[in-house]
Amino acid sequence: MLILNSKQTCYKEKSMKHNTQKQRNIGISAHIDAGKTTLTERVLFYTKRIHTIHDVKGKDGVGATMDFMELEKERGITITSAATYCKWNQFEINIIDTPGHVDFTIEVERALRVLDGGILVLCAVGGVQSQSITVDQQMSRYEVPCIAFVNKCDRNGANPLRVKDQLNHKLGHNAVMLQLPIGLEGNFKGVIDLVSMKAIYYEGDNGENLRVTEIPEDMLSLALEYRETLIDEASMYSDDLTEAALEDQVTEALLIEGIRNATLAKKLTPVMLGSAYKNIGVQSLLDAITQYLPSPSEIQNHAIDYDNNDQEVPLESVPDKPLVALAFKLEDGPYGQLTYIRVYQGELKKSDVIYNSRTGKKIKVGRVIRMHADQMEDISKISTGSIGALFGIDCASGDTFTSEKIQLSMLSMFVPEPVISLSIKAKDNKSEVQVSKALTRFTKEDPTFKVTTNSETNETLISGMGELHLEVYVERIRREYSAEVVVGKPLVAYRETITKRSDFNYTHKKQTGGAGQFGRVAGFMEPMDEHFLFTNKIVGGSIPTQYISSCEKGFQDCMNKSPVYEFPITGVHVVINDGASHSVDSSEMAFRAAAIGAFIEGYKRAKPTILEPVMKVVVETPPEFQGAVMSSLNQRRGMIVGSQEQGTYCSIESRVPLAEMFGYSTVLRSSTQGKAQFTMEFDSYRPVPVSIAEELKKELELSKKKAKE
Amino acid sequence: MNDNKNDALQHILNSIVENKKNDGGFGAVIARAGVGKTSLLVQIALYSLFEKKSVLHVSLKEPINKVCLWYDEVSTRIERTLKQSNVSSDIWDTVLMHRMIMTFGENQFNTTTFRERLFDLTEQDIFYPQLIVVDGLMVDKENITVFEELKKLAKELSVFMWFSIRSHRHKVSQISHFPPSLIPVTDLFDVTLQVIPKSDTIDIDLTTQIPFESSPDLVLDPETMLIKTR
Numbered sequence: 001m002l003i004l005n006s007k008q009t010c011y012k013e014k015s016m017k018h019n020t021q022k023q024r025n026i027g028i029s030a031h032i033d034a035g036k037t038t039l040t041e042r043v044l045f046y047t048k049r050i051h052t053i054h055d056v057k058g059k060d061g062v063g064a065t066m067d068f069m070e071l072e073k074e075r076g077i078t079i080t081s082a083a084t085y086c087k088w089n090q091f092e093i094n095i096i097d098t099p100g101h102v103d104f105t106i107e108v109e110r111a112l113r114v115l116d117g118g119i120l121v122l123c124a125v126g127g128v129q130s131q132s133i134t135v136d137q138q139m140s141r142y143e144v145p146c147i148a149f150v151n152k153c154d155r156n157g158a159n160p161l162r163v164k165d166q167l168n169h170k171l172g173h174n175a176v177m178l179q180l181p182i183g184l185e186g187n188f189k190g191v192i193d194l195v196s197m198k199a200i201y202y203e204g205d206n207g208e209n210l211r212v213t214e215i216p217e218d219m220l221s222l223a224l225e226y227r228e229t230l231i232d233e234a235s236m237y238s239d240d241l242t243e244a245a246l247e248d249q250v251t252e253a254l255l256i257e258g259i260r261n262a263t264l265a266k267k268l269t270p271v272m273l274g275s276a277y278k279n280i281g282v283q284s285l286l287d288a289i290t291q292y293l294p295s296p297s298e299i300q301n302h303a304i305d306y307d308n309n310d311q312e313v314p315l316e317s318v319p320d321k322p323l324v325a326l327a328f329k330l331e332d333g334p335y336g337q338l339t340y341i342r343v344y345q346g347e348l349k350k351s352d353v354i355y356n357s358r359t360g361k362k363i364k365v366g367r368v369i370r371m372h373a374d375q376m377e378d379i380s381k382i383s384t385g386s387i388g389a390l391f392g393i394d395c396a397s398g399d400t401f402t403s404e405k406i407q408l409s410m411l412s413m414f415v416p417e418p419v420i421s422l423s424i425k426a427k428d429n430k431s432e433v434q435v436s437k438a439l440t441r442f443t444k445e446d447p448t449f450k451v452t453t454n455s456e457t458n459e460t461l462i463s464g465m466g467e468l469h470l471e472v473y474v475e476r477i478r479r480e481y482s483a484e485v486v487v488g489k490p491l492v493a494y495r496e497t498i499t500k501r502s503d504f505n506y507t508h509k510k511q512t513g514g515a516g517q518f519g520r521v522a523g524f525m526e527p528m529d530e531h532f533l534f535t536n537k538i539v540g541g542s543i544p545t546q547y548i549s550s551c552e553k554g555f556q557d558c559m560n561k562s563p564v565y566e567f568p569i570t571g572v573h574v575v576i577n578d579g580a581s582h583s584v585d586s587s588e589m590a591f592r593a594a595a596i597g598a599f600i601e602g603y604k605r606a607k608p609t610i611l612e613p614v615m616k617v618v619v620e621t622p623p624e625f626q627g628a629v630m631s632s633l634n635q636r637r638g639m640i641v642g643s644q645e646q647g648t649y650c651s652i653e654s655r656v657p658l659a660e661m662f663g664y665s666t667v668l669r670s671s672t673q674g675k676a677q678f679t680m681e682f683d684s685y686r687p688v689p690v691s692i693a694e695e696l697k698k699e700l701e702l703s704k705k706k707a708k709e
Numbered sequence: 710m711n712d713n714k715n716d717a718l719q720h721i722l723n724s725i726v727e728n729k730k731n732d733g734g735f736g737a738v739i740a741r742a743g744v745g746k747t748s749l750l751v752q753i754a755l756y757s758l759f760e761k762k763s764v765l766h767v768s769l770k771e772p773i774n775k776v777c778l779w780y781d782e783v784s785t786r787i788e789r790t791l792k793q794s795n796v797s798s799d800i801w802d803t804v805l806m807h808r809m810i811m812t813f814g815e816n817q818f819n820t821t822t823f824r825e826r827l828f829d830l831t832e833q834d835i836f837y838p839q840l841i842v843v844d845g846l847m848v849d850k851e852n853i854t855v856f857e858e859l860k861k862l863a864k865e866l867s868v869f870m871w872f873s874i875r876s877h878r879h880k881v882s883q884i885s886h887f888p889p890s891l892i893p894v895t896d897l898f899d900v901t902l903q904v905i906p907k908s909d910t911i912d913i914d915l916t917t918q919i920p921f922e923s924s925p926d927l928v929l930d931p932e933t934m935l936i937k938t939r
Contacts, residue, residue: 133774162814169771169772169775170772170774623822626826626829627829627832627833630829630830630833630835631833631835634833634834634835639805639806640809640835640836641773641777641805641809641810642766642773642776642809642810642811642812643773643810643811643812643826644772644773644811644812644813644814645811645812645813645814645817645818645822645826646814646817647814647817653773
């Protein structure tokens, strides 16, 4: 929720000199509990944005600054990605802290869409974990160059060099150490910087005093060896550095340039070390952000020009070009809709008149602000390449704003389909209004959260990416809207498909006085990988051309609800190759009805089957519980793909139907003494076993009966 | 599987496994680095999987997702040789249902842990391997006892184990052409498939005491890197 704190943080920015070279838009993403939020908290502290450090689950009960939502503080997880801004060595850094749970993946997608660089936080004990792989895939989808930060080097079992190897083997990075640890686990004292060849110790109560000394003698040869590797890798991307290396004249500046070039080309991943919790290594990471991650002008962004054959137009991060900006996130607060904007070209000033290129609507810019978690600062403009927010703009997430009426649009984000639903009902009339308000707001804010109504039972269904995703929204309805709600059992988003080719030949004929209805549609349907395809192979005009689109519409209507189990249908190719019409009685409506009849006829013969969402479930557990975990997955119709032994823990990868995963976290907790954790993400739709299909059919009949009563 | 050459190869591999599984049979795929040992092990595993036999793939060098990629890749090559457009989804489902991957991080493999993991699977009725392929276990002095213990385990479970063994270009034993490191454990192996690159072909030298009706003549197809009968 947004809170305006006018005394402390709401001030008018007097001047805002702007230089994109000294600007960074970065995101921090990682596996759950790798320490993203703790790291962000330290970054804010060292950049003097906050004056006290509060830990995620700290004893003071305040919670980390970026986890401003009550629910986030209580659960110790990040739910929404919070944006903040800080300054380090004259560099302006916009940071987005993203959630680690896969259920909130859209928040990560949104953040990565508008960021220029990323920090991949990895746990020095856990290494590259399942969610690190997902986050890494997302980063490469948006081509975001990154730095790896191996956190928690103070923990038992920490091994940052192993994590570096995992980055190479598991994620295919070319990871190179930029630092070496001085001591590890309980003895972790500081780092050796391989670029400056100095030892750095972080002293003072909060590690704010850096003591830079010579490298301890016993570590010198190791440091030289790793520096050699670093120079070798970086010199591939800098001729000057290669030359200097040959002459043994490598300077710090040359090495930084080489590492920077390679990082920007996504050919090298610099690996930094530290322990955010113990205040070690964070300032060096901030230096690395300014040194190795790109400024907005170094990233080539494109927009699509709808007026010019959908051509890609390169955007330039310069203030004097026409404005192109993207609304990447919406948030509803007490003062109306807050729209997060990234300006890619030009500048966005207060009182400017801008256009929404999707709707063509003219908009006058009101308040322009910069976010710091739940607090905001009024600014006069959002400079080119920067991130800010606008108040009172009516738009959808993903809309592009331009300064002229040009049809430019930024490429859209990847939005996954929801896989789980549950029914929700307000307990009383007062709550009903509140629930409806909340649902309207949440659907606008989160494209992976959908609201539908079951036409038979009249229930309101909310759909999302996982149990936790929906649980969080229900909890928010209760807390933020003080609404009493009753939620039903989670429902799985089943689908149906056909498994063999079948023919249809259906005549729709009605003669009830007055103008009749006549249409015959013949052809076949067959399974396919895509959702739906309609092919017209009519020759000789047996169905007149003007009725073909009605036929297609009729078939398409049927895809929404199957005539057998009533789930949405997918994977059908419909081909029509014959038909008949009547000069008087044929109409668009008649052919649409004929197509619906033909579909039902063909569908029942095409051996329909129910598909269920199957999730990729990865459990990370201490080895002694491996047997128990495997058994728990096996009992849930899970197919165990394999297990991976990593020493202090092992991970088990499996595919489990979503329907069997409800309440799994409790089961896992009790069978592993709370020591295991799991991640779950959608993998594919697979046919359900016959026995389950029968059960579903019975359930369907029962719910229909109940609805009638 | 409708290709004669593939049928013949499958027959040979089946005979080897069936003949020796009760004694805890061992087989080795011997080749130099980069010649395709993993690919050959996966081919052997796939032929068993196609017959609905459960295969445990143990990898000491690659994570699960990379091992999965090997199976995707090799099965695609097999499809190509069979000139089938794609292995039907039913067969692929069978492969997935009967395959289990176990990977061990660097220096994490030891027979005690492996035994524990294996019994975790069998005792809970989760998975009974009928064939085990082990990729990446180095054959050297330190590992002699590991191989001996694995032999005992194979016998206990009546299962055949295939290993990938790396040979070096110039280091060949005078007597057998085997890598010298393999000599102390040669007795444990019932069959070896050695990849021998020649000027115009890549031969597969099959050494075994198992009797065959006609002596198998195997080569490696350089295009697909799959074994086939000549």
